[in-house]
Every structure is written in C-alpha cells, then in structure tokens.
Amino acid sequence: MEKVSESTWLTEQDDIKPEVWLIEHETRNGAKQSETDMNELRRSLIEASAKFHDSPRMIANRAVQLEDMLKEEGGDETAIVLISRLNDAIAPNRIESFGAAGQQYYNMRKAGFTGEQALDALTKRYGSRS
Template identity: 25%
Template sequence: MRTRLILAGLAVSALGLAGTLLLNARDPDGGGMAPRAPVAGPDVTPAQGADAWLDVNDPRPPALWLVRRTHRFSESSEDMRVEQVSALLTGAERAYHENRRMIANRVAQIVDVTGEHGTPLLPEKILADLALPEEVGRQWLGIVAQAYIELRRSGRAHDEAVQMVRQRVGEGVTRK
C-alpha cells in the first residue's frame, strides 16, 4: 500500500512538472504553444506573427490559413487550393489523432523546414505524401512530423525522408 502511495505521489509530481513546463512554453501573447522559429532558406521568409501558428482561437479555417500562408509559392487559384487542402486535411484527420488545426500547424512547420533546404513544399504535397493507409492505424502526426524533420535536417531529400517515415510507420516505430 505504501509503495502505491509513493508511486501515486511521484506520478502527480511528474504531471505537475509537465503542466508547468507546458504553461511556460506558451507564447507571450497567451495563444497556443509557441512554435520553434523557422530558419529562412534562400527562397523562403518564414511566416511571422499571426501566420506563424494557427492559434486555437483563430477563426480562420485551417485550409484557408495554410493556403494563404504559402500563397507566394503557388500560381494556382486560392479557391482551388483551399478546396484541395481541405480535402487532404479531412483525410489526415482520419489518419492522425490530432485535430484539423494541429494538423495544419504541423504541416506549416514542415513547410518551413523544407524551406530551409531550398524552395518550400506546398501543404498539398506534404499532406498527400504523409497520407497513411488505414491498415497502419491512426498515428500521431507530431511524431511523424518530427521523424520527417530530423531526416531532412540530416540531409535526406523529401522523397527519401517520406519513404523512410512510411517504412517506420509500417513497422510500428512511430507509434506511441
């Protein structure tokens, strides 16, 4: 009984510490979690201010926010792109545990990382390439995105990083 009480106390302490760390990681304006500042590549200026992160209180639809955030990299019409990104976000909601807004934030983070390595990829490409088959079960996009980002930062090209992430997902390495 005493061991259980000690373990319970440790668990509560750990949760309190985690909560404190999360609260301290919030952005200074009180919005969502502060994103890591992207590094500008030769063809990209990272989104600043309101476009850096889609806050939980932001009224814009995630698809519209993603398209407008990357408009300078595409010559397609905004309406057509919003429709395509919206459909891809719907598919991503089935493949990942995160909600539409968080998926959009993760995709924006990946757009910024691809910009570190040249011309940023469009959200449409990222969402399509990181779409998962139903048979692998729902995943956490945060884990998949981090695996992709680390592979890109270690010198892998986009297609190679996507292939490696898909292989890891299929083997169950990215599940938590």
Template identity: 35%
Template sequence: MSCFRHRKPNEARAWTSAAVVAVLLAMAGLGGCGDETSTDQARAPARGEAAYQVAWLEVSSPLSPAQWLVSRRDDQLKPIGDADVQNVAQRLATANARYRESERMIANRTAQLSEMLASRGIAEGPIAILDDLTSIAGEIGQTEGFGAISQHYFNLRVADVERGEALDMLKTRYGPRR
C-alpha cells in the first residue's frame, strides 16, 4: 500500500518535494566539495598566536593564501606586497587555473600535505609541493582535483617512492595527453 493512497494529490506532492530537499541537503553534507574544514582545524588563532600560524586558512582570514604560506614558512607576517608573497601568489594563480580549485584550498592542501609528510619523516615544504604538483597538471578538465593528486602523491611518498619518481608517475597519469 502506498503511503499516499489516502492523501490528496497536493499533499503527496508537497511531502515528496520536502523529502527530495531533505535528501539533497543530506547528500550535500556528506559529499561536499572539500572546502569546509573539520572542527579541530577550524579555529581562530589562540591568544598570542599570529593569524599565519593557524593550521587551516579560513575564508574569513585577513591573509591572502600566498601571504599565509610565505608567513608560515618564514615564521613572521609578510606584507602582501612582499616579493616572495607575490611570487607564491602567481604560483597559486597557475594552480588555480590548472586545477580549478580556489587558491585558498590549494594553499591549505599544500600546507596539510607538507605536515602529513613531515609526520612520516619526509621533509617537503608547502611551496615546493605547490610547484611540484602544479607542474604535473594536464589540460584543464582532464586532471583530477588538487586534493586527489595530493593524496596520491602522499600515498606514493609514504610507500618509499622517491620524490622525482613519484612526480614522474603522477605526470604520466595526470599530465598532458599526447
């Protein structure tokens, strides 16, 4: 027996629409774009902690993604007009164009990947990772997202694949097609 059997047609349609909206909202929460942060990463700087020292750059941060990466590397706040900040901003713009992910998310992923590798005894700075992973990207639309390639790179590196070999493997898989 249908649950709509004794209901008026408009009542059934309204219930169905509400159910569809509820399912879509639940799916959006589970399969988001990865631009949100976990509660342990999303936080304001602690008292005495500079904005560049946070583990995850929030949308509301007053720092640009490039400024955040360079300031973290140098352990001091760099002005937006700093030559290194401008250079990293150009690199992030290139990665943004190739991967179609926001510069902020790419900056977050490179910092996260650097920390994940460091926890396994592999020292690679986020800006070097940004350069390496940006260089392997193929044409727009053919390449996986930056986050997926970052994870693939991490898996290769912790499986004792050397940096150059890991990048070559990724370039073969995700690089420009002939």
C-alpha cells in the first residue's frame, strides 16, 4: 500500500506514485476522483514525461507549484488540468522542460491573458509544425 504524503513536494524517497499523490492533493482540496481519472492521469504523466524530458515526479511537483502560483493570482486551474493543457499545447522537443512551459504559461496569465489565450500563444510558439 502506498503511503500518501501531505507534503507540498514529492521526493524520490516518498513511497507513492505521482498520479496517486496528485489525486490525493486534489481530493484534499475537495475534488472527487475516480479510477478512470487515475488511469487518465497516469497516461497524461507518461505523455508529459516523454514530451518534456522530465520525470513524472518532477512534472507532478511543477504542476502543483504552478497551481499554487496561479491561485495566488486568482486562478482556479488544478495541477491535473494544467498537465493535460500543457501536454495539448506543446509538441515534443519544442521546449526545455515542463517547468519552463509552466513558467511561460504563468507569465502570460499574470500579464492578463486568459487561460485559453495563454494556451493559444504557447501552441502557436511550441505546437506541432505542420
């Protein structure tokens, strides 16, 4: 059985999978999650790990960090939603890391962009080249 950590950072020593940690993080914040959500999150973390060349743990940590930064600015996006949105906006090998993508997203949001406008800008800059 995995030990759920209530810490704000998931370390290599924590005996918990990143998807379980993220689900527990959202559950503590009042969200209801299902087994389907867990499977989708696991798939999303695997995609993000390949795309951004970061470990699923680092992506989980950076997503929660981005969630917290956005909340301080009045945003309401969850870490899980942010992982999915950045996965959709940015093509593989187009940006340094998930943290770099999150920082650019945050900077645009802080500058007054809506979430959709920020994602559109990221897609135009880092999306698939067709």
